[in-house]
Amino acid sequence: MENLKKELLEAQVGKVLENEPLANHTTMKIGGPADLLIIPKDVDAVKHIMDEVKKHRADWTVIGRGSNLLVLDKGIRGVVLKLGAGLDHLVINDQEITVGGGYSVVRLATSLSKQGLSGLEFAAGIPGSIGGAVYMNAGAHGSDISRILVKARILFEDGSIEWLTNEEMKFSYRTSVLQKERPGIVLEAVFQLKQDDREKITKKMQQNKDYRKETQPYNRPCAGSIFRNPLPEYAGQLVEKANLKGYQIGGARISDMHGNFIVNAGGATAQDVLDLIQYIQTKIKEDYNVDMHTEVEIIGEASE
Numbered sequence: 001m002e003n004l005k006k007e008l009l010e011a012q013v014g015k016v017l018e019n020e021p022l023a024n025h026t027t028m029k030i031g032g033p034a035d036l037l038i039i040p041k042d043v044d045a046v047k048h049i050m051d052e053v054k055k056h057r058a059d060w061t062v063i064g065r066g067s068n069l070l071v072l073d074k075g076i077r078g079v080v081l082k083l084g085a086g087l088d089h090l091v092i093n094d095q096e097i098t099v100g101g102g103y104s105v106v107r108l109a110t111s112l113s114k115q116g117l118s119g120l121e122f123a124a125g126i127p128g129s130i131g132g133a134v135y136m137n138a139g140a141h142g143s144d145i146s147r148i149l150v151k152a153r154i155l156f157e158d159g160s161i162e163w164l165t166n167e168e169m170k171f172s173y174r175t176s177v178l179q180k181e182r183p184g185i186v187l188e189a190v191f192q193l194k195q196d197d198r199e200k201i202t203k204k205m206q207q208n209k210d211y212r213k214e215t216q217p218y219n220r221p222c223a224g225s226i227f228r229n230p231l232p233e234y235a236g237q238l239v240e241k242a243n244l245k246g247y248q249i250g251g252a253r254i255s256d257m258h259g260n261f262i263v264n265a266g267g268a269t270a271q272d273v274l275d276l277i278q279y280i281q282t283k284i285k286e287d288y289n290v291d292m293h294t295e296v297e298i299i300g301e302a303s304e
Helices: 002-011 043-055 105-114 130-135 198-215 235-241 270-288
Strands: 014-021 033-040 060-063 069-071 076-082 090-093 096-100 149-156 161-165 184-192 252-254 262-264 297-299
Touching: 002 014, 002 033, 002 043, 033 043, 043 076, 043 149, 043 184, 069 270, 090 105, 105 130, 105 198, 130 184, 235 270, 252 270, 262 270
Parallel strands: 033 076, 060 076, 069 297
Antiparallel strands: 014 033, 090 096, 096 184, 149 161, 149 184, 252 262
């Protein structure tokens, strides 16, 4: 790892941090250290980093803005790539846009609304990056990324870069081909939008933002929705029916506002969150015979 770090520093690929606590890089403010955390300065730097990672046979993980993510207490071995400032380009060509994987989803939705471009209103208030949103087919308010994506530029484990079409991404509910079948990094995405009335778009976005503020605890450290909705049921409603809102293990607490959110009430560990997730799963299975599957991505090494 020391040789890898030295070569990456010499190559000036961006910011390289050793033993960096990932609690500093997740919206839940939880997570042990990364052996090496790298914030690439641009797309070429990502390619170079991956070439070095492959040469040194190091493990690698990618994060964006740290939402929808629970990093375990012992952290992550190998290299963690954080896509952000170096991959936040935006090109608007009529109703088609090309945007970097590190671009903020909220910032993009706001920028497009000012241009009178419709299609991303559902994402108003969704924390996270475009790369993460494409990776997990993020959605809300009856829409999702699959409705607007034309193609995505992906860097795969073997160092190859390909454009995958919407069809090739194999989108389904909060899922894409990148999660298991073909692991890779979303470098940029192309979206097809529609021209519409700016006032109408802005109003719809504000409604979505207001709904989130009123019903979800984004003013507290959290990772977003913990469970996938076990349709036709809704995860938050099941938790509420089971009288679990406000239930707490260690520093992890089920939000009083929304049953599908776990907040860091202060000093929470990843193990606290895992224990609370398991408790919810067991209780809902016992009471309603429904299996609850996590939507939040859980990565890293657990404490023994």
